[in-house]
Amino acid sequence: MHYPEPISKLIESFMKLPGIGPKTAARLAFHVLTMKEDTVLTFSKALVDAKRNLGYCSTCGHITDVDPCHICADKSRDDSMICVVQDTKDVIALEKMRDYNGKYHVLHGAISPMDGIGPEDINVSSLLVRLQDETVQELILATNPTIEGEATAMYISRLVKPSGIRTTRIAHGLPVGGDLEYADEVTLSKALEGRREL
Amino acid sequence: MHYPEPISKLIESFMKLPGIGPKTAARLAFHVLTMKEDTVLTFSKALVDAKRNLGYCSTCGHITDVDPCHICADKSRDDSMICVVQDTKDVIALEKMRDYNGKYHVLHGAISPMDGIGPEDINVSSLLVRLQDETVQELILATNPTIEGEATAMYISRLVKPSGIRTTRIAHGLPVGGDLEYADEVTLSKALEGRREL
Numbered sequence: 001m002h003y004p005e006p007i008s009k010l011i012e013s014f015m016k017l018p019g020i021g022p023k024t025a026a027r028l029a030f031h032v033l034t035m036k037e038d039t040v041l042t043f044s045k046a047l048v049d050a051k052r053n054l055g056y057c058s059t060c061g062h063i064t065d066v067d068p069c070h071i072c073a074d075k076s077r078d079d080s081m082i083c084v085v086q087d088t089k090d091v092i093a094l095e096k097m098r099d100y101n102g103k104y105h106v107l108h109g110a111i112s113p114m115d116g117i118g119p120e121d122i123n124v125s126s127l128l129v130r131l132q133d134e135t136v137q138e139l140i141l142a143t144n145p146t147i148e149g150e151a152t153a154m155y156i157s158r159l160v161k162p163s164g165i166r167t168t169r170i171a172h173g174l175p176v177g178g179d180l181e182y183a184d185e186v187t188l189s190k191a192l193e194g195r196r197e198l
Numbered sequence: 199m200h201y202p203e204p205i206s207k208l209i210e211s212f213m214k215l216p217g218i219g220p221k222t223a224a225r226l227a228f229h230v231l232t233m234k235e236d237t238v239l240t241f242s243k244a245l246v247d248a249k250r251n252l253g254y255c256s257t258c259g260h261i262t263d264v265d266p267c268h269i270c271a272d273k274s275r276d277d278s279m280i281c282v283v284q285d286t287k288d289v290i291a292l293e294k295m296r297d298y299n300g301k302y303h304v305l306h307g308a309i310s311p312m313d314g315i316g317p318e319d320i321n322v323s324s325l326l327v328r329l330q331d332e333t334v335q336e337l338i339l340a341t342n343p344t345i346e347g348e349a350t351a352m353y354i355s356r357l358v359k360p361s362g363i364r365t366t367r368i369a370h371g372l373p374v375g376g377d378l379e380y381a382d383e384v385t386l387s388k389a390l391e392g393r394r395e396l
Contacts, residue, residue: 002290004263010248013241016233017226028215030287032248033261035214040249043211044242050208050230051238063231065202089228092201 007033059130061106061123063088071095071104078102080137082130084156086110086144094142102140105130110148111155117148119155127156131165138166145172145190205231257328259304259321261286269293269302276300278335280328282354284308284342292340300338303328308346309353315346317353325354329363336364343370343388 003011007029014025032040056062057069064070071077071091081102085091091104107122130136139160143149157167173191174183183191201209205227212223230238254260255267262268269275269289279300283289289302305320328334337358341347355365371389372381381389 002293004252004261004267006244006248006251006263007261009240010244013237013244016237016241018229019222019225024217026287027217029248031216032245033252035249037249039211039214040245042207043214044245046204046208046211047230047238047242047245050204050227051233051235053204054202054231063202063205065204069202089224 056106056108059126060104061088061108061126062091062104076101079135081140082127082136082138083140083142084127084153085142086149086152090142090144102138107143107152110143110146110152112148112151122152124156124159128159131160131163136165138168140168140170142170254304254306257324258302259286259306259324260289260302274299277333279338280325280334280336281338281340282325282351283340284347284350288340288342300336305341305350308341308344308350310346310349320350322354322357326357329358329361334363336366338366338368340368 002008003026010029010032011022011025014020014028015022020028032043035043053065054063055065055067057064057067057072059068059072062069062071066073078101081100082105083094083100083102084105084107085094086107086109088106088108091106094100094104105123105127107124107127109117109122111117111119111122131139139156141153141156143152153169157169160167171194172187173194174180174187180188201224208227208230209220209223212218212226213220218226230241233241251263252261253263253265255262255265255270257266257270260267260269264271276299279298280303281292281298281300282303282305283292284305284307286304286306289304292298292302303321303325305322305325307315307320309315309317309320329337337354339351339354341350351367355367358365369392370385371392372378372385378386
């Protein structure tokens with residue numbers, strides 16, 4: 001054994017985080033020793049609080065500390081649009097944009113037969129319940145532009161079409177600030193396919 | 199605000215660690231939510247334990263949860279050699295080698311007039327006290343091969359010389375597995391200067 005026990009335990013804990021190997025974990029653990037006791041206590045409490053006090057919104061599935069979440073509870077938001085995303089982090093990315101004022105629905109995954117994830121394993125049934133309410137007029141499918149994301153978008157779109165609700169898919173193309181030269185073939189082909197009149 | 203409060207607090211805490219920016223902090227915080235509650239509790243406890251239960255050995259200055267530390271308390275180790283290092287992490291690096299069986303002395307820094315760190319700011323006086331005991335025959339100066347480390351080694355060596363204790367400096371040269379082509383000039387010059395008969 002090289003480290004005193006309290007520090008080796010802390011290193012082990014840090015190593016459970018993604019992308020943190022033994023060297024980084026040791027560096028972080030030694031840094032903790034130089035931090036103020038208050039800061040360490042806050043950190044320790046934040047870990048437990050985040051794990052214990054956060055859950056999923058029973059309406060949209062977004063991560064939240066109150067139910068319904070602040071987005072579902074916000075009366076100023078447009079009830080007629082629901083944006084369907086794969087992950088809670090996607091909601092946060094879209095919210096940062098400050099452009100979208102509708103509601104969300106988090107699937108917590110995408111259909112992926114290779115990984116044994118079928119439609120029943122993602123949060124689709126509660127979406128269908130939400131759509132029975134007649135206020136929803138548009139469903140924006142914002143799943144990732146991957147095979148699984150596309151398949152999920154297709155699946156939901158087919159499921160929803162008969163009800164007459166407008167279903168749209170977010171645009172795929174060149175990212176703003178990106179360089180045409182470095183774009184991959186599929187992105188370029190999507191960008192060309194999705195061209196619009198100026 | 200984009201994140202529910204418990205998670206934004208956790209992100210803030212992660213951002214206090216070195217080399218962790220807002221994006222990595224968010225990724226780590228979201229990972230914590232997917233971890234088992236037990237694991238998170240262990241992590242939280244490890245943080246506080248490491249901060250509260252670790253101190254410095256009153257003899258050598260190494261980080262420890264018992265005083266004297268397990269190295270100072272180890273009767274099987276050679277009392278006649280003391281290896282002087284700048285940092286507790288250096289002790290751990292040397293211990294990993296499993297070649298050295300003497301004692302250590304941790305300075306917790308190096309003399310650096312530019313940063314206002316003088317001999318009285320590093321753990322030298324307790325080293326001199328240890329040297330008064332006549333068992334010590336050799337002092338290995340293993341401070342870093344930087345200007346500050348060299349200056350500290352020179353300072354201690356001059357201080358100790360009159361007492362007749364042998365003071366040595368660890369070798370500088372090409373690292374094993376390193377490439378001569380990519381070595382910097384100073385390392386090469388040290389390697390040449392320190393050449394030995396085969």
